[in-house]
Amino acid sequence: MISNAKSFIALVGDKNIRNYKEKLGYYGESIVLEATNLKLGTCWIGGTYKKEECKKYIEFKDNEELVCIIAIGNVDKNLSIKEKLVKTLNKNEKSFNDILISHNKEIPSWVKVGIDCTAKAPSALNKKIVAYKLKDNKVEAKIMKKNHGYEKIDLGISMLHFQLGAYSEGYMGRWKYENGGYIFY
Ligand SMILES: Cc1cc2nc3c(=O)[nH]c(=O)nc-3n(C[C@H](O)[C@H](O)[C@H](O)COP(=O)(O)O)c2cc1C
Numbered sequence: 001m002i003s004n005a006k007s008f009i010a011l012v013g014d015k016n017i018r019n020y021k022e023k024l025g026y027y028g029e030s031i032v033l034e035a036t037n038l039k040l041g042t043c044w045i046g047g048t049y050k051k052e053e054c055k056k057y058i059e060f061k062d063n064e065e066l067v068c069i070i071a072i073g074n075v076d077k078n079l080s081i082k083e084k085l086v087k088t089l090n091k092n093e094k095s096f097n098d099i100l101i102s103h104n105k106e107i108p109s110w111v112k113v114g115i116d117c118t119a120k121a122p123s124a125l126n127k128k129i130v131a132y133k134l135k136d137n138k139v140e141a142k143i144m145k146k147n148h149g150y151e152k153i154d155l156g157i158s159m160l161h162f163q164l165g166a167y168s169e170g171y172m173g174r175w176k177y178e179n180g181g182y183i184f185y
Pocket of ligand 1: 043044045125
């Protein structure tokens with residue numbers, strides 16, 4: 001779907017780093033949001049690109065792998081017919097309650113805005129497989145389904161969106177990895 005892209009950002013992960021795929025999603029998306037702020041167009045690409053061609057431009061260290069790329073550049077403001085069609089067909093809107101799947105008390109505004117921001121997070125094949133639970137002012141992020149091997153990247157992307165949403169409501173939380181899950185304090 002992407003043509004004439006002249007530049008890409010390579011997301012290279014060190015397989016020895018714990019949870020490198022979630023980190024790659026989180027920091028990759030922070031680049032995407034900053035690029036968007038600069039009015040650049042971006043697209044995460046995990047599958048539909050010439051991986052071997054891209055690898056030629058990258059110096060890998062031991063244990064490093066190319067996980068995804070982000071195409072980046074100036075885009076035409078006017079969408080082509082194909083782009084308009086893809087935009088219409090690619091809809092997968094999740095309601096607030098599909099994303100925040102459980103809560104035991106009134107939902108604070110920082111959680112509400114955090115969840116609204118995760119609804120706007122990109123995900124591979126637009127599957128939106130990340131859900132959240134709220135318990136005693138702690139939020140947990142969870143992968144609900146596999147997504148062709150991209151679920152951990154989707155999770156990292158979604159967690160950044162949640163954190164920025166919470167932050168915009170004045171809640172300076174951070175994600176911590178505990179007992180195999182992600183908790184936001
Ligand atoms: C980890 C990841 C991998 C992706 N891989 C591809 C890809 O291989 N090809 C592609 O055209 N889009 C890819 N996308 C883009 C998603 O399909 C797109 O972000 C999603 O459908 C939402 O569309 P929107 O960003 O226009 O709302 C990927 C997105 C993510 C987050």
